[in-house]
Amino acid sequence: MTANRIPLDELERGTPFEQRHIGPHAGDQAKMLAQVGYGSLDELTAAAVPDAIRSVGALNLPDARSESDVLAELRALAGRNQVLTSMIGLGYYGTVTPSVILRNIMENPAWYTAYTPYQPEISQGRLEALLNFQTVVADLTGLPTTGASLLDEPTAAAEAMAMSRRVGKVKQGVFLVDEDCLPQTVAVIRTRAEPTGVEVVVADLSEGIPAEVAERGVFGVLLQYPGASGAVRDPRGVIEQAHELGAVVTVAADLLALTLLTSPGELGADIAVGSTQRFGVPMGFGGPHAGYMAVRDKFARSLPGRLVGVSKDVDGNQAYRLALQTREQHIRREKATSNICTAQVLLAVMAGMYAVHHGPEGLAAIARRTHRFASLLGAGLRAGGVETVHGAYFDTVTARVPGRAAQVVENARGAGVNLRLVDADHVGIACDETTGRDQLAAVWGAFGVEAEVPGIEELDAGSEDALPEALLRTDEYLTHPVFHSYRSETALLRYLRRLADRDYALDRGMIPLGSCTMKLNAATEMEAVTWPEFGGLHPFAPAEQAAGYLTLIRELEERLAEVTGYDAVSLQPNAGSQGELAGLLAVRAYHRDNGDEQRTVCLIPSSAHGTNAASAVMAGMRVVVVKTGEDGDVDVEDLRAKIEQYGDELAVLMVTYPSTHGVFEEHITDICGAVHDAGGQVYVDGANLNALLGLAKPGKFGSDVSHLNLHKTFCIPHGGGGPGVGPIGVRSHLAKYLPNHPLQPAAGPETGIGPISGAPWGSAGILPISWAYVRLMGAEGLRDASQVAVLGANYIAKRLEPHYPVLYTGPGGLVAHECIVDVRPLTKQTGVSIDDVAKRLIDYGFHAPTMSFPVAGTLMIEPTESEDLREIDRFCEAMIAIRAEIDKVGSGEWPADDNPLSNAPHTAAQLGGAWEHPYSREEGAFPGGVQASDKYWPPVRRIDGAFGDRNLVCSCPPLEEYDG
Template sequence: MTQVSSPDFVRRHIGPTDADVTTMLKAVGQPSTAALVERALPAGIRAAAELDLKAAPSEPAVIDELAAKAARNQVLTSMIGLGYYGTHTPPVVRRNILENPAWYTAYTPYQPEISQGRLEALLNFQTMVSDLTGLPTAGASLLDEATAVAEAMTLMRRSSKAPADAVLLVDHQVMPQSIAVTQTRALPLGLEVVVADLRAALDESALTEATGGRPIFGVVVQYPGADGGISDWSRLTTAAHDEGALVTVAADLLALTLLTPPAEWGADVAVGTTQRFGVPMGFGGPHAGYMSVRKGLERTLPGRLVGVSVDADGAPAYRLALQTREQHIRREKATSNICTAQVLLAVMASMYAVWHGPRGLSGIAHEVHGKASGLARALQDAGVTLATEAFFDTVKAVVPGQADAVVAAALDRGVNIWRVDANHVSVSVDETTTGAQLDLVASAFGAGPVIATDGEPSWPEDLHRTSAFLTHPVFNSHHSETAMLRYLRTLADRDYALDRGMIPLGSCTMKLNATTEMEAVTWPEFANLHPFAPADQTEGIREVIADLEQWLCAITGYDSVSLQPNAGSQGELAGLLAIHAYHQANGESDRNVCLIPASAHGTNAASAVMAGMKVVVVKTAPSGEIDLDDLRAKVTQHNTTLAAIMVTYPSTHGVFEDTISELCDLVHHAGGQVYLDGANLNALVGMAQPGQFGGDVSHLNLHKTFCIPHGGGGPGVGPIGVRSHLAPYLPNHPFSAEAGPDTGVGPISAAPFGSASILPISWAYVRLMGGAGLTRATETAILSANYLATRLDEHYPVLYSGEDGLVAHECIIDLRDLTKVSGVTVDDVAKRLIDYGFHAPTMSFPVAGTFMIEPTESESLEELDRFCDAMIAIRGEIQEVIDGGVDVADSVLRGAPHTAYSLVGQWDHPYTREQAAYPVGVDPLRKYWSPVRRVDGAKGDRNLICSCPPPEAFES
C-alpha cells in the first residue's frame, strides 16, 4: 500500500484498515495492492512518476489556508444585478438542508421508494415555479438561467413548425450572459440568433423588419429586462404566434409575485434562476435554473420532471416521470444532454418559498420595489434622468460620459454598481439592501438621502398581478421554526443517503464527502461574491480556482483546465466544441463524425449531436471491450470526416481495456481527436494520466472523483482538461478576461467560473489527500471492487473482467439467466435491497438485466460484507422461487419494499412479516423503513401530475 504523508485524514477518508486490506487481498488472491494494480492496469498507460502533490499537515491547517484565501476576497455590497442578488438564506434552511448530509449526500432519486423526501421537495419547487409563472408544467430544475434560455431555444425549434431556415429572435435586454451562452449553443446546431430591440416590435411587420423578412421559430424576452425595464409583451406574443413562433420569457420569480404571470399574456415557455430564493450568489453558482411550459409542451421538457403516481397499496407516491427521456436511453435522439440537475439548490429555493409563503414573498417583493422606487426618486430629484419608466428592482440611470466616474464613486463608498456603457449605469436592489447602502449609492450620483416607498407597483395597472399563487397548504403551514424544522426532518427521514449506508452505484462514485471539505462553502467571503464583481475583489476565490486547475493538470497530464462547465454534460459539450473549433482552425471543418462505443454514457451521444457532430456507433466485442475490428472499419470509412471518438476509460463495463493505446493511435492517425470521458477517473488518479496515454480532452466529474456531494442529483461540476493544441478553444466569458482565452468557443455556463462556490470542496480534498493519498484511494477503490466481484461471482456471474479475471473500480453482475429461470428481475432485487437497508446498484446500464456495482474507497470492509451478505441472501430467496417453493408473484422479492404500515392488519403473503421486514443480517436498531411500497412507474407516465396534489389525495 502506498505510504502517505497525511495519515490522519487519509485514514479517515479510506474505509478499509490495513488489517482489512490484508483480508481483502487474500480473498482476491493477490499478495499486495501493488501486485493487484500491476495486474489490473495495462503497463502501457501507467504514469512514469508518482503524483507529486504535497498533502497538508492536518484538517485545521487546510481550514486555515482556506481562511487566508477567503480573507483576500473583498465582499463589498454588490448591486450589480444581472440575475444575481443578495438574499437571506433562512437559518433553518441553511443548517438543515445545505449543511445537512442527509440532504447533500443523497443520490439522484431514480429509486423513488427511498427518495420520497427530496421528491416532495422537488415537487414543491415545480409547484412554486408553475404557480408564479402561470404555466402548468415545470421541471425539477436546470443548471442556471443562461443554459435554461439555450434549452428553451432548442425546445422551441423542435416544437415550432417554422421552416428550417427560421431564426431565433432575442430581445437586446435579455441578460447578456444568456445571450452569449445561447449564441454558443446555437452555432454548432446551425441556428441563427438575431438580437434586436423588440420593445417596439409589437406586430408582425415589426418582427419581419427585425429579422430582415426571415421566418421565426422562437422569440426570447426578459421580464423585467436586464436594464430593469418592465414591458407589456402581450402584443409581441400575439404577433409571434401569428408567425408560427413560440415565445420564451426569462422571468424573475420574485418580481412575478407582483407582475402579471407570463402565461396570462401568452408565453409558451418561462425560464430563469431561483438564486434569489435563499441561495447565495457564490461567485456564480451553483444555482437552480427553472423552466415551465404551457400545455402540450410538457413531454419536450429537458432534464427531470417529478410526478405523482401510486404505490402497490394505492397510496400516492412521488417519482421521476417520463424516464424514457433520460439520455442513456435516447442517446443521439435525446432532446438535451442534461444529466445533472441542481437538486440541492432547488430544494433550498423551494423551502425558501415554504418558509415565507405567498404573503412573505409578496412582502419581500414590495420591500425590494419600494427601495428601488425610493432610489429612483432621489436620483430624479437630483436631476438624473432614468432610462426606464417602469421597473421592479433595477434602476438604469443616464449619466452622459460619467459612467466610469459614478461607478468609481460608488466603489469608494463600498458598493459595486454596473457600468452598462460610457453613458449609463444600473443599480439593482435586493432583500439584503439597507437604507444606509441606498444613501451611499445615491451620494455617488450626487443625490440626497433615499426614502423608500411603500412598494406598491409603479408600473401600468395592466401588468399588476391579480391571480393567486402558492395556495397549497405546504406553502401556508410551516412559518414557525418549530414547524419548519419538523417538516424538514420528516422529509429527510423518508430518504436514504450516504449518512445512512452504502450507495454502491456503478459509474456514479458515491463516496465520502468529508465535513472539513464542506466547511468553507457557507463562508460569506465565498458565498456573498457577485460573479461579475471586479477582479481585484475576488483574488482569494480565483486563487482557489488557479490552484485547482494546476492540480487537475498534474493529476490528468493535460496542459490546461477550464472550471466553467457546471455539470458533466456541459463539460462534454465544451470539450467537443473545442475539438470542432480546432478542426475549423486547421481548415478541416468537414470533420464532423464522432465515433461513440455502444457501451458509452448516453450523454456522450447527446453532447455530440449538440456540438453539431454526426454520431457513428462502434460495436462492443463479446468480451465487453470495444470491437477494434469494427473501430478500424469505421475509422477507414470516415477517414476524411472523422472529428473525434468519445471513449470512457476504464470502460463502462468496469474493465481496464489494454487496447486503449491502439485505439488512440488509430484515431489520431486518421486526423481525429480523442475525447476521453472522465466519468471513471477515480480508477486512474495517481496511476495513469489520460493526457499522457492518448487523450486530447476529458471532462472531470468533480462531484464524483473529487468529492463534491451529489446533493440528491446536483450540484455537479464538469471541468475539462485539454492538451495544449486545444487550449485556445476553451470556454471564455464576456464579463471576465480571466475565465478563458479570447479565441475560446464562448461561454458554456452563465458565470465565468461556473459553480465556483463549491470548488473549495475539491480544493480541500486534493490538499488533504496529497498525491500519495489520492493514489492510495485509487488502489483501495480497485481492491474493494475486486473483493466484491470475488465474493459475489459464485452467486451472480461477473459479466466482464480483464485477462487476469480482475475488474477496475466497478463490476457488472449478471442477473439475466436468473431472470429467465425465475422471473425475478433486477427491479425486484433493487427493491428487496431496500428491506436489507441498501440503495441498489446501477440498474441495467450499460447492459440490460444487470447491476453495475462501485464500492469506492470510502466503504469499510464491514459495510462491504454487509452488502455482499445481503446480495447472497437475496440469491437464496431467488433460489426458493426457482425451486418452486414460492411463485415469483407472491414472493418476498416482488412484495418489496415493505413499509412498517404494510406489516399491520391482514397478512396474506406466503412469507412471514419477519422475513419481509427483518431479513437475515438486518440490525433492528439500524432498520431503514421505506415510506412507500413499490411505485407504479407506468401509471405516473400516463397520468402526469407534476405539482403538489391536494391533501385529500393522502387520506387513507
C-alpha cells in the same frame, strides 16, 4: 518509555486525513487482498492496470495537510476576497438564507449526500421537496408543467431555443432575442446555436418584431421580464405578433418579480425560464443555482431534464417518482435533443423551502420591499438631477450620466457598493432583499447628489411605485397548504426532518452505484462553502475583489491538469454533460481552424452513456456507433473499419476509460493511436477517473480532451441529483478553444468557444470542496484512494462470483473500480427481475447499485474507497442472501408472484395488517439479520411508473388526494 517515544513532528501531524477518507484500514486491506489473491496494493495495481498506460513517478502535488491546516489555508484565501454590497444585478442578487434551511438542508448530509432519485421508494422526501419547487415555478410563471430544475438561467434559455425549434410550426428561420436579455444568456445561446446551424438575431423588440426579421421567418422569440436594464414592458403585443408568425415564445422571468407582476403564462408565453437563486441561495461567485423551465401542457413531453410526477404504489397510496423521459440512461443517443441529465436538486430544494418558509404573503412582502427601495432609489436620483432611463421597473434602475459612469461606479466601490458599469454613459443599480437605507445613501453619494436628495421618509411619502398598473398581478398563487403550514421554525424544522427520514442517503449506508462514485464528502471539505467570503460574492464583481477565489481556481485547475496529464483545464462547465459539450466544441473549433470543416463524424462505442451521443449531436457532429465485443471492450476491428470508412470525415472518438463495463481495456493506446493516425481527436469520458488518480493519466496515454466529474472523483456531493461540476482538461493544441466569458476576460482565452454556462467559472461556490480534497490527500493519498477503490471492486467481484456471474473482467480476471454482475440467467430461470433485486435490497438497508446500465438486466457495483470492510461485507452478504431467496422462488418453495422479492420493498404499515403471504413478516421486513432498532423503513411500497406517466401530475396535488 524512551524507546516508544513518538517523534514530535509525527505527533504534530496527527492522523492523516487519508486514513479518515479511506474506509478499509491496513488490516482490512490485507484481508481483502487475500480474498482477491494479491499481497499488496501495488501488486494488485500492477496486475490490473495495463503497463502501456501506467504513470511513472509520483504526482507533482503539494504535500497533504491536516484538516486544521487546510481550513486555515481556506480562511486565508477567503480573507483575500472582498465582499462588498452587490447592486450589480444581471440575474444574481443578495438574499437571506433562512438559518433553518441553511443548517437543515444545505449543511445536512441527509440532503446533500443523497443520489438522484432513480429509486423513488427511498427518495420520497426529496421528491416531495422537488414537487414543492415545481409548484412554486408553475404557480408563479402561470404555466402548468415544470421540471425539477435545470443548471442555470442561460442553459435553460438555450434549452428553450432548442425546444422551440423542435415543437414549433416554423422549422427554419431565426431565433430572435430581445436586446434587453441578460448578456450572459445571449452569449450562451450563441454558443449553443452556432454548431446546430441556428441563426441568432438580437434586436430591440420594445416596439415589436422588426419587419425585416419577420420576413426571414422566426421559429422562437426570447424576452426578458423584467429586462436586464430593469425595464418592465408589457410583452403582450410582441407575444401576439410572434404567435402570428408561428413562433414559440419564451419569457425569461424573475420569480420574485412575478409575485407582483402578471405571469408569463397569462401574458401568452409558451415557455418560461429563469433562475431561483434569489430564493435563499447564496450567489457563490456564480453558482450553483437552480434554473427553471415551465411550459404549456402541450409541450410537457418535450421538456428537457427531470420532471417529478405523482403516481401510486401497489397499495394505491400516493407516491412520487421521476416521470417520462427523465432517466439519464434513456437519453436517445444520436436522436437526442438535449444532453441534460443533471438537475440542481439541492438548490431547488432550498429555493422551494424558501417559498414554504415565507409563503405567498412573505414572498410578496420581500418583493414589495425590494421594489420600494428601487423606487426610492430612482426618485432620489431624479431629485438630485440624475436622469433614470426607464419609468417602469421592478428592482433595477438604469441611470444616464454622460461620460461619468466609470467614475460613479468607482465612487460607489469606495463606499462599499458594487454597481454595474453598462457603458461610458450608463450605470445599473439593482436592489434586492438585503438592500437598506444605508445602501441608498451610498449610491446617491456615488452620483454626487446626496445633498440634494430629500430625507428618505419624505421620499417615501411623495413617490409612487414604478410598476405599471396594467401588469400588476391579480390572481392567487401558492395556495396549496404546504405554503401555509410551516410558519414557525419548529414546524418547518420538523417538516424538513420528516422528509429527510423518508430518504436514503450516504449518512445511512452504502450507495454502491457504478459509475456514480458515491464516496465520502468530508465535513472539512464542505465547511468553506457557506462562508460569506465564498458565498456572498457576485460573479461579475471586479476581479481584484475575488483574489482568494481566483487563486483557489487557478490552483485547482493546475492540480487537475497534473493528475490528468493535460496542459490546461477550464472549470466553467457546471455539469458533466456541459463538460462533454465544451470538449466536443473545442475539438470542432480545432478542426475548423485547420480547414477540416468536413470532420464531423463522432465515433462512440455502443456501451457509452447516452449523454455522449447527445452532446455530439449538440456540437454539430454525426454519431457513428462502434461495436462492443463480448468481453465489453471496444471492438478494435470494427473501430478500424469505421475509421477507414469515414476517413477525413472523422472528428473524434469518445470513449470511457476504464470502460463503461468497469474494465481497464488493454488496447486503449492502440485505439488512440489509430484515431490520431486518421487525423481525429480522442475524447476520454472522465466518469471513471476515480480508478486512475496517481496510476494513469488520460492526457499522457493518448487522450486529447476529457471532462471530469468533480461530483464523483473529487468529492463534491451529489445533493440528491445535483449540483455537479464537469470541468474539461485539454492538451495544449486545444487550449485556445476552452470556454470563455463576455463579462470576465480572465475566465478563458479570447479565442475560446464562448461561454458554456452563465457564470465565468460555473458553479464556483462549490469548488472549495474539490480544492480541499486534493489538498488534504496529496499525491500519495490520491493514489491510495484509487488503489483501494480498485481493491474494493475486485473484492466484491470475488465474493459475489459464486452467486452471480461477473460479466466483464480485464487482465488477470480483474475489474477496475466497479464490477457488473449479471442477473439475466436468474431472471430466465425464475422470473425474478432486476427490479425485484433492487427493491429487495431496500429491505436489507441498501440503495441498489446502478441498474441495467450499460447492460440490461445487470447491476453495476462501485464500492469506492470510502466504504469500510464491514459495510462492504454487509452488502455482499445481502446480495448472497438475496440469491438464496431467488433459489427458493426457482425451486417453487415461494410462488413466482408472491415472494419477498416480488413484493419488495416492505413497509412498516404492512406488518400491522393481515398477512397472507407464504413467507413470514420477519422474512419480509427483517431479512438477513436486519435489526428492528436500526431498520430503514421505506415510506411507500413499489411505485407504479406507468400509471404516473399516463396521469402526469407535476405540482402539489390537492389536499384531499393526500392520505390522512
